[in-house]
Amino acid sequence: MYRTNTCGELNIANVGQEVTLCGWAQRIRKMGGMTFIDIRDRYGITQLVFSNEINASLCEQANRIGREYVLQATGKVAERSSKNAKNPTGEIEIIVDTLKVLNEAATPPFTIEDDTDGGDDLRMRYRYLDLRRTCVRANLELRHKMAFEVRKYLDEHGFLEVETPVLVNSTPEGARDFVVPSRMNAGQFYALPQSPQILKQLLMVSGFDRYFQIVKCFRDEDLRADRQPEFTQIDCEMSFVEQEDILNMFEGMTRHLFKAIKGMDIPVLPRISWHDAMKYYGSDKPDTRFEMKFVELTDILKGYGFAVFDSAAYIGGICAKGAASYTRKQLDALTEYVKRPQIGAKGMVYARVEADGNVKSSVDKFYSQEVLQQLKAAFQAEAGDLILILSGDNADKTRKQLCELRLEMGSQLGLRDKNKYSCLWVVDFPMYEWSEEENRLMAMHHPFTSPKPEDIPLLDTDPASVRANAYDMVINGVEVGGGSIRIHDSQLQAKVFEVLGFTPEKAQEKFGFLMNAFKFGAPPHGGLAYGLDRFVSLFAGLDSIRDCIAFPKNNQGRDMMLNAPGELDPSQLEELNITTVIKSK
């Protein structure tokens, strides 16, 4: 037996016991006549003590230990003469009588501490060392707990976890696929699933009326702090349900997670239509930890000779409570912020509500106090508030800019507390959105999404205005999940493909098996998928989903530890029937 206990569990009650611990040497403090070694495993840290007085040769042995050596130590648990309140095991130490070096270790390139001295680059190249750090390990422990609670909740509600294949077909629409060559089928390729969407719908046809899977999905698109090329979904689907049933089921699951993991009771999730989300927040994933909703000011401010506003198609603003104390310098910085190319506003107008109730704006020469009071009334602003206004010739674009400004103000005013959570449903997404690039309508969610029944007639007359039975769950401005009621009627599915510009032949080629399956008795069904990485990041308060993934990819989609992707031997390529390979740089 290697060990009797872990390094995190011994305390004052164990004093006098003979124990054996295994772990890594975290820190070594040599005092001359005595030596302390902190031994670490994933459960905690325990202090080992060696003394010349007790055993000089053992103490000498301890002095030769280096950082991160793998140790096995046997000795007696003793109460410390000077305790360390910072450590749960800080009241005791082990007076060692046998020390065995199970393995030596090279000095790690960065310190194995929560506040490590290692940069991102280095930590990713030595991720296995990075994962020794308590703060990183804690993220994976949280991830495990959340996945476990998900399985528990879904199992209790009759869901079956079914595995679906990873080698499937490339699908048109949506993200780029990762592809895998087929040795046995020359010139043909598998694709890795962007999600098991079609497969889970086929499982509904098979009668698995409550399915889920915690499953890897793959999208060959550029990365972000919240986007990895392979990521994990909690993929769920139900039969004989309406939208309401699905919202209730998964609101319940979210509530369960908050309770089980955070000990928090969350309120009923408010619902907002996609249209209103765009109107009041300029985003389909609003951060509702704070209000600061948009107010449209076009009617109030247009027509007073201020050319910027008079020529604008949309004027809108937000009211930052208590921010009238913002200095000119701060306001200039905000203006610069919204003028950054990524945001693209032309400028910003501000108005302060002063202590006497008067409004002082940056465009006073165009507006009477009377008009400015209308402005104040539009926000129900009070003394001390700051109104920020953007305008533009494109309402949607201006709202997007205003959205960035709102989030920045929320951050500056400390309204985006990581320990506070605000959840909501965004519902009634449009079926389609116009693609400038492809010059056609594209499915906003995916092409299997059902239109709202009352909007079906519009498919022929005004497809762009058709709303879908689609919904997203948003927490703190993060889209943690999304789903829809699916089409289960092959005729309607064919119609939707038609609007997307598929010829019947193309639709048959790509999705024939699905439409065929629907002819054999498809139940009404729908579902939802959570992004597990994002959900864990939210609960852990992380800035990047990388921190809750054991071995993530970098900005360029590379695994810096494995140095993947890599080149193949010519013989492998030949076997795969790949004759032309563009050499990497």
Place this chain on the structure above:
RNA sequence: GGUGCGGUAGUUCAGUUUGGUUAGAAUACAUGCCUGUCACGCAUGGGGUCGCGAGUUCGAGCCUCGUCCGCACCGCCA
């Protein structure tokens, strides 16, 4: 495809403004001293392709161009 920031000791960074003798600090590492430390302390020491390449110059860590790499973002992500 694009924008911004960064790349100097094992590591984290300063030095670049205004080109000029031997490129510094902290930490880590090594050695020595130290019997109650817990970020132990003290002393000494070793450690550098200033990402790479070209150019300007009498002279480049510093200026110019190119290139590679990392991070954040835009496009993209049904």
